[in-house]
Amino acid sequence: MIRFFSLIFILGASYGSFLGLVVFREQRSLSILHPRSYCDFCSFPLPLRALIPILGFFLMHGKCKHCQLQIPIYSVPLELSIGSLTTVFVAQTFDLLLFFVFFLLLFLSAEDLATKSLNSMPILIVQIVLLLIHPSFSSLLLLFLAILINFFDMVPRLITRQFGVGDILLILLFLQIGSWVFTVKIIFIACCFVILLYPFIKNKFPIPFVPFLSAGFIIILLIQKSV
Numbered sequence: 001m002i003r004f005f006s007l008i009f010i011l012g013a014s015y016g017s018f019l020g021l022v023v024f025r026e027q028r029s030l031s032i033l034h035p036r037s038y039c040d041f042c043s044f045p046l047p048l049r050a051l052i053p054i055l056g057f058f059l060m061h062g063k064c065k066h067c068q069l070q071i072p073i074y075s076v077p078l079e080l081s082i083g084s085l086t087t088v089f090v091a092q093t094f095d096l097l098l099f100f101v102f103f104l105l106l107f108l109s110a111e112d113l114a115t116k117s118l119n120s121m122p123i124l125i126v127q128i129v130l131l132l133i134h135p136s137f138s139s140l141l142l143l144f145l146a147i148l149i150n151f152f153d154m155v156p157r158l159i160t161r162q163f164g165v166g167d168i169l170l171i172l173l174f175l176q177i178g179s180w181v182f183t184v185k186i187i188f189i190a191c192c193f194v195i196l197l198y199p200f201i202k203n204k205f206p207i208p209f210v211p212f213l214s215a216g217f218i219i220i221l222l223i224q225k226s227v
């Protein structure tokens with residue numbers, strides 16, 4: 001069991017490292033797939049040992065071997081926290097689909113923080129997978145609604161200017177995964193976060209809501225252990 005959770009921690013920490021790369025590159029409109037990780041200052045490719053989550057920073061003595069400049073240390077707490085969060089999440093809710101949604105939400109949160117927009121395609125794909133696993137009329141309706149909103153993104157703009165299409169699609173995904181009570185709890189927690197953090201984020205308008213919805217999803221699942 002310890003070996004299993006150690007593997008999950010390493011997987012989560014590696015994913016945390018990838019999320020750091022997503023935020024850095026998407027802020028600069030760079031590809032997240034190519035080239036492989038490089039020094040932010042001199043663009044020299046990082047050696048493989050530097051890519052080991054958490055330990056990589058210390059193995060490099062916190063410096064780029066090519067230009068000798070300090071590597072930002074934020075990667076260590078980021079990898080530690082995502083690794084720990086992933087381990088706790090798996091320990092509480094061992095469900096492959098929810099685990100996949102958890103990873104997807106972290107990715108979408110990073111994307112929203114970096115660019116204030118997100119690619120809706122992965123959300124629609126998860127909705128299709130959910131419909132195939134648990135076919136139901138409500139699932140079909142929610143998927144149809146999501147496709148409609150995605151292709152005619154005027155609808156949410158007409159309802160409110162506070163929500164982006166990505167936020168609406170995520171809420172539809174939560175409705176498909178759980179009940180409306182489950183979804184309302186997530187939105188409630190997300191709104192509490194926005195109110196609490198408003199003094200710090202009010203200058204970042206439009207406020208990225210996906211990270212707060214994702215936090216709500218994770219917290220609810222950690223508390224009730226299932227949908």
Ligand SMILES: [Zn+2]
Nearest residue numbers: 039042064067
């Ligand atoms: Zn360098």
